[in-house]
Amino acid sequence: MIYDPEQTRNTSCQSCVCRSGMWECLDISCPGRCKIEEGTHFTTFDNKYYTLKGDCTYFAVVTNSWVVNIELRPCQIAFKQTCLQRVMLINNQTWYTFTNDGNVYSEGNKVGLPFSRGDVMIFRQSSMFLQVAMNSGMKMQVQISPVMQLYISLPEEAQGSTKGLCGTFNDNANDDFLSAYNIVEEAPLAFVNSWKVESDCSETENPVPCVSLENEHYAKQHCSFLKDPVGAFAMCHSTVDYMKHYQMCVAATCACENINDCLCAGLGAYVHECAAHGIILRNWRENICNVSCSKSQVFEDDMRTCNRTCLSLSESDYTCSVQDVPVYGCGCPEGKYMDGNRVCVDSSECPxxxxxxxxxxxxxxxxxxxxxxxxxxxxxxxxxxxxxxxxxx
Known part of the structure; x- marks a missing residue:
């Protein structure tokens, strides 16, 4: 895009003005985000990107007060693809487990959502995303469909407090491969292996390439939607570089058994990154990635649960206080309220x-x-x- 002199360009982390052919930018307080996508692709808080094929439980984020662990396992033996199976949040010696079927457990007992206890809130922002928020400012989005993916964000004041697979969060990507032994590793495999929770796991490996020429052709053909200069993703091109997401989409789709699930997760990862930068993409799911909602629910690319539940009519809705990246999925339209059976009803039908x-x-x-x-x-x-x-x- 071409900008005229004195024209501004705003992103989620900077406000820039075009002067004398150069950008003069002012930094805005910006959260750090760690992303674990397609079970193989990692982006640290300081934006260092790497891939791995794991078969273990790992420390994703370690702080003095809370920990996030992730469990990676092979999805299909024939395709040797890694899937994110579980996410565990340990806070004040209390365990919260998120499974890839969308259920949440606390100390082994299934938790009804929305849930609030102490400084932890958990609720379903849409049919495809669980939202977690803590008083410390940590926010976590667990995507459960079409494949499990994880997004963790931390406020700027949390810098310097993290270790694990998500890196050190100190605006320095060079030390993100800090191992559990306080050694900065050159390569990701030694770094990742040091953060295993279990000692008897098999060694972490590099991801496998495409399993067939047919898969590769299909992946490149459909992931190229991201690059279309007049397509559904084009309005985000000037803000979020599509090339990394295109390559990630091709790699994940190539090695996938349920090929369309991985394709749509790859396209959705770009949509999520654009939403993190304030751009909501619409009409990108047509044909292959179309989602059928239950009869009473609707699909929105910026779905919110705030004031859309029967519970919110009876008491203050604490989900409204959580501001995180907008997400897509099914939920209740405005003016309707979700009851205990996840049916959207009029207020007159609410308990x-x-x-x-x-x-x-x-x-x-x-x-x-x-x-x-x-x-x-x-x-x-x-x-x-x-x-x-x-x-x-």
């Missing part, structure tokens, strides 16, 4: 909630000596009036 207790619509209860009835997702209570004084007093 009510009070201190963890569910009250069906139209049900009457007594609260603090007052009769209350559940209507439109809210409890309506009638304050008792004092009896009038008897005659003669």
């Amino acid at each position: 009510c909630y009070n201190e963890g207790r569910l009250i069906e619509k139209g049900q009457s209860i007594n609260m603090h000596g007052m009769p209350c009835i559940c209507q439109d997702g809210k409890l309506h209570c009638i304050k008792a009036t004092a009896d009038p004084d008897p005659p003669g007093n």
Whole structure:
């Protein structure tokens, strides 16, 4: 793109003005983001990119107060592809486990969403993304469809506090391969092997190339949608370089059993990166990546759960306080509310909630000596009036 003198260009991390043929840029406070995509492709907080084929559980982020572990396993023996199977968050000695089928467990027990305890919040931002937020400023998005992917963001004030596969987060990519033994490795394999949680895992390897010429042709043909100068991705080209994402899409799709799942995850990774830079891409899922939502839900490229649940009618919706990268997926349209069965209904069909207790619509209860009835997702209570004084007093 060509900019005129004094014209500005804003990104998520900089504001720039064109002067005398050069950009004069002002840095804006910017979060660091670690990305684990297609189970093989890693980008550290300081934007160092590497690939690996793992078969173990690894420390992704290690801090003094919390840890994120990831479990990588082969997806299909014949194709020797690595998939992200589980993500574990350990905070204050409490474990939260996220599985690739979209379930969340705490200390072995399945957790109902939305969930809030202590300084951890977990909720479903869309049918395809789970959102985690902590009071420390750490945010985590766990993509569960079409394949499991992981995005972790940290505020600028967290710089210098991390180790693990996501790097050191100190604006210096040169020391991102800091091993668990405090040695900066030259190559990723020795670095990755040092951050294994289990000692008896097989050695980490480099990813395999394309498994067939047919797969390679299909991958290059369909991943090239990212490069189309007039296609659905074009409006982001001047902000996010598509070449790395094209190469990642081809590599992942080449080695994939469920080839369209990997293709759509690769295209979606570019969409997510564009959203992180403030650009929402639309109409990119046509044909191959089209998603069928349940009857009451709709697909949006900027889906939000904020104030779209029956629970939000009864009490303040804490999900509204979490600002992270916009995500795509199915959910309730504006004006509808998701009930406990994940069906989008009118407010008149919503139950009510009070201190963890569910009250069906139209049900009457007594609260603090007052009769209350559940209507439109809210409890309506009638304050008792004092009896009038008897005659003669």
